[in-house]
Amino acid sequence: MNRCPHQGAGLCEGEITGLVTSDRPGEFTLSRAGEIIRCPWHGWEFDIRTGQSWCDPSRIRIRPYPVAVAPGASLVQGPYVAETVPVRVEEDYVVIET
Amino acid sequence: MSADTRGAIDCDLHPALPGCMALLPYLDQHWREEITSRGLDNLDLSLWPPEAPLSVRQDWRPATGLAAGNLDLLREQVLEPFGTGIGILNTLFGAPALHNIDMAAALCRATNDWVAREWLDKDDRLRAGILVPVESPELAVQEIERRAPDRRFVQVLMLGAAETLLGRRANWPIFEAAERHGMPVALQVASATRYAPTANGWPTYLIEDHVNFAQTFQSQLLSLIAEGVFSRFPRLRLVLLNAGIGWVPSFLWRGTKEWRALRREVPWVDRDPAAIFRDHVRISVQPIDAPPDPADLAALLEIIGSDDLLLFATDWPHWRFEGTEALPPGLPERLRHRVLRENALATYPRLKESEP
Numbered sequence: 001m002n003r004c005p006h007q008g009a010g011l012c013e014g015e016i017t018g019l020v021t022s023d024r025p026g027e028f029t030l031s032r033a034g035e036i037i038r039c040p041w042h043g044w045e046f047d048i049r050t051g052q053s054w055c056d057p058s059r060i061r062i063r064p065y066p067v068a069v070a071p072g073a074s075l076v077q078g079p080y081v082a083e084t085v086p087v088r089v090e091e092d093y094v095v096i097e098t
Numbered sequence: 099m100s101a102d103t104r105g106a107i108d109c110d111l112h113p114a115l116p117g118c119m120a121l122l123p124y125l126d127q128h129w130r131e132e133i134t135s136r137g138l139d140n141l142d143l144s145l146w147p148p149e150a151p152l153s154v155r156q157d158w159r160p161a162t163g164l165a166a167g168n169l170d171l172l173r174e175q176v177l178e179p180f181g182t183g184i185g186i187l188n189t190l191f192g193a194p195a196l197h198n199i200d201m202a203a204a205l206c207r208a209t210n211d212w213v214a215r216e217w218l219d220k221d222d223r224l225r226a227g228i229l230v231p232v233e234s235p236e237l238a239v240q241e242i243e244r245r246a247p248d249r250r251f252v253q254v255l256m257l258g259a260a261e262t263l264l265g266r267r268a269n270w271p272i273f274e275a276a277e278r279h280g281m282p283v284a285l286q287v288a289s290a291t292r293y294a295p296t297a298n299g300w301p302t303y304l305i306e307d308h309v310n311f312a313q314t315f316q317s318q319l320l321s322l323i324a325e326g327v328f329s330r331f332p333r334l335r336l337v338l339l340n341a342g343i344g345w346v347p348s349f350l351w352r353g354t355k356e357w358r359a360l361r362r363e364v365p366w367v368d369r370d371p372a373a374i375f376r377d378h379v380r381i382s383v384q385p386i387d388a389p390p391d392p393a394d395l396a397a398l399l400e401i402i403g404s405d406d407l408l409l410f411a412t413d414w415p416h417w418r419f420e421g422t423e424a425l426p427p428g429l430p431e432r433l434r435h436r437v438l439r440e441n442a443l444a445t446y447p448r449l450k451e452s453e454p
Contacts, residue, residue, distance in 0.1 A: 020362045020365045021365050021368070022326075022329075022365035022366040022368070023366075024326070024329070024330060024366060025267075025325060025326030025327075025329060025330055025366045026267075026326075026366075027366075028365060029365075042358070042359045043358075043359040043360065043362070044358055044359065045362070053358075054361070055357070055358040055361065055370065056358075056370070
């Protein structure tokens with residue numbers, strides 16, 4: 001999954017950057033900061049949102065994965081559960097029932 | 099025999115200019131005196147020695163006089179036997195190579211007038227390229243503007259190699275003018291000899307000059323693509339004359355491969371170089387550097403991937419083939435009509451205005 005479709009470089013080692021485009025020679029526009037990843041080996045660029053390559057989007061793509069920020073507990077309950085016992089307070093004493 | 103090419107548009111004919119003395123009637127008083135007092139006459143290009151076998155096909159060399167030197171020879175050797183519908187004259191002459199840009203401009207001007215008077219006026223099948231002083235884009239544009247109203251001039255003729263790589267912005271006024279007037283820019287196998295024709299210095303033999311010119315064309319083409327000329331002038335077409343096609347696949351493959359890696363440097367190149375090539379570049383069909391087995395030509399063309407690429411040409415009077423076999427053996431039948439006429443009509447908008 002961490003492979004460039006060109007020659008298999010670890011894409012996660014690539015630079016996360018923006019998209020350079022141009023309306024006419026000599027002019028540069030940098031947009032979409034943080035949405036493009038450049039392969040560390042040969043510089044192929046991929047759209048992080050869609051997985052499409054910039055050079056040949058219909059044929060060269062990486063697999064995109066949905067990403068979201070969410071609290072851990074809402075995603076999955078952990079496997080480890082500590083033993084619990086009922087506890088109450090009686091006249092300044094903590095009474096543990098065993 | 100001639101039925102094969104009847105009605106063809108021959109995109110590469112080279113009328114022979116005898117020399118500067120033949121231009122005296124077309125020069126103003128100043129330049130007439132300069133040329134005469136210096137005894138300046140012969141400005142042949144080093145790639146085309148007039149007596150070399152390559153320069154003139156044997157049966158096209160007249161018993162007396164200059165090969166390709168007059169309209170009768172053109173009619174008898176090309177227009178009649180090939181049944182040519184339209185022929186485009188591309189003068190090979192050393193004037194654009196002169197370091198003196200004013201003299202170059204005067205001689206280019208006179209050459210274009212000579213072509214109009216001595217050739218175009220005498221046969222309405224003929225069209226021509228505008229010879230321009232390439233070392234001065236400003237003067238080159240002046241000549242394009244002067245000649246453009248004459249619709250028989252259908253393209254801008256440039257040396258294949260001159261002072262700068264063609265894509266450099268200093269040359270853009272020429273491309274702007276060509277696009278605006280609906281004229282392709284054509285590159286000839288001709289050099290101003292400012293530099294050695296190889297990246298490793300001077301070759302020894304004429305064969306090296308001619309074989310190496312495929313590399314010169316690639317350097318110029320890559321410069322035009324990388325500098326963004328086709329992005330800036332999207333209607334511009336580039337015609338490579340005498341370029342052959344054998345080098346094209348590796349050029350497209352390598353260009354596209356490196357573009358994928360390096361395109362951020364040239365973001366105006368917003369499509370791969372192979373796509374730009376297919377849209378903008380046309381190549382004359384003679385000489386064809388086809389595979390030895392004619393059956394392989396279809397595969398080569400398939401790899402290049404453009405039915406619009408090839409333009410019919412005899413390259414008269416250069417020695418490229420025998421008889422009237424100007425169409426390369428193995429050319430797929432479905433391309434025959436495109437190569438003979440349709441591709442040229444699509445490349446040269448001015449040809450459609452007065453199509454015979």
